[in-house]
Amino acid sequence: MWLAPIAVLTVFMALLGTMYLAYVVDPEKNLHDFPMALVNQDVGDTVNGQQVDFGDQITEALRHGIPADKVDLQVLGINEAQLKMQSGAVYGTILIPSDFSKRLGILGVGSVLPGDIQRPTLMLQTNPRSGPFATQIVTTIGTKALTQVNEQVGKQLTDQVRTQLTPPGGGSAPELTGATRVALADPVQILIQPFRPLPSGTGQGLTAFFYALLLLLAGLVGSMIIHTMIDAALGFVPTEYGPWYVHFPATPISRFNTLLIKWGVMVITANIVAGVFLGVAHLLDMPLDHPLGLFIYSAFAIIAVGITGLSILAAVGSAGLLINLILFIILGLPSSGGTVPIEATPEYLAWLAKFEPMHQVFVGVRSILYFDADYQAGLSRGVWMAVLGLAIGLVLGTFITRYYDYKRLQRWDPSRA
Known part of the structure; x- marks a missing residue:
């Protein structure tokens, strides 16, 4: 124990x-x-x-x-x-x-x-x-x-x-x-x-990194919260707030349909959170030359990270919390290039930066904030890698939950339905 x-x-x-x-x-x-x-x-x-x-x-x-x-x-x-x-x-x-x-x-x-x-x-x-x-x-x-x-x-x-x-x-x-x-x-x-000095309100070039970090955390933490709260509402895990404890009866619903509900909540939440981040940046007088582009990319990045995180949780259960933390945070932040450039880090971090989500989100956000949303400045890479990550999440989640359902590995007891 x-x-x-x-x-x-x-x-x-x-x-x-x-x-x-x-x-x-x-x-x-x-x-x-x-x-x-x-x-x-x-x-x-x-x-x-x-x-x-x-x-x-x-x-x-x-x-x-x-x-x-x-x-x-x-x-x-x-x-x-x-x-x-x-x-x-x-x-x-x-x-x-x-x-x-x-x-x-x-x-x-x-x-x-x-x-x-x-x-x-x-x-x-x-x-x-x-x-x-x-x-x-x-x-x-x-x-x-x-x-x-x-x-x-x-x-x-x-x-x-x-x-x-x-x-x-x-x-x-x-x-x-x-x-x-x-x-x-x-x-x-x-x-x-x-060359082309940054305006005030950019944190000397650090706002892109922290904005990208916010997007990654929104997808990662969002997937954990949505996974836990929906499972609790469906009766698969108990709900406990202080001395209050309740465990609803398990809902007879397939794993795949459960994941579809979580994905839907993630998509709605991503758009709301992307708007909240944009509003906070505006209130703090952060330069926003392309607010619409930043909103669209932010929502898309949160959705890609969140759906992938939910699929991992659906595939391996509680162990998915550790896997998500390792994939998105422990390996992601050092290989992001947001504070220390990739070329000044150990070469294995440069290798990780080729596919780690944090680096892809960072170069996409940096391109929008600092380089006039130039596709050559990293926006193209940020978009297409988000598309790839989203596709991996959708395929992984669909395949694994449908497989579990096919094997009748349901999360509820049919005799008590």
Whole structure:
């Protein structure tokens, strides 16, 4: 009586602790296939009669300097990079402007001649709509890589200036002033700018995750409540509130028809709850550019999760509570990508994200809230995976309950009907 619940709870909590701690303990160590773009717009320049292209040199330095086993650095054109940023396909972009070589050449000459000059710039664009943690990782990776590039360019530029100052007949070049050495050692200005900043009321990119979590909980908890309360009303389980206890006579109804009733209640409840969530978001001044699309997708996601959860409960009974918690919560939250991006979690979580419901709901909600309901930004995946989940739930529930009914494994005693 006491050993079984202790053993089940221990195993359950061990799985919970492993999954939740593993994905947050060391994201940098777990980094893999983290998508970033590199755009080189530098057109080059002529310095001392020679054509130079520092943009190409920096591109090669970044490709070799950024670890390929951790970061998927994609060399793209500006238009393609912006399209991928708009759809969340990349988390950040390193941009080398068209006048980079020209400004760098002017800096080399201007450091020893009077006149006003402007430092060349390298831009690091973050994508805040991909989430705050993804932005932090982009900033860390980009700043580290560009700082190393800046040091290399500074050494190269210093050597170039000293070579230019060396007398034609030989001899030593004049000593550079301290200010000149400082300017040449740190020649590039690194600018960090957000691409399409999020408006206020988005929780710095976390509202999509919590909204998706609400939808998942509505389907999961809803399926448990509907399953229990309808079974109680039909007399299959007792009802107890405080000291009040009642156990109605079992209703002579098939398992399949019972499940149909639960499914119907779930569909009605999903639409009501989706409207409630939308109303709460509106009252809290949460930006809602596509309220109708969010309502429809929310109701559909709740229905898919709820019907699948009810089918599992119909198939395995009370054990379905644990199965649903493991499927939708324990495995779902760490693999959702809502807080820590999938590319910064252990690879087995990335594998789970391919089919775990929480990730599919999250990318669908994020697309509606942050990416103008763009199908390429995850809405297409969110919709079709919800369709697949709903189909699995319907087929599973129909097959298993009809099979139980065929085998006359009814939940009521015919002799007492």
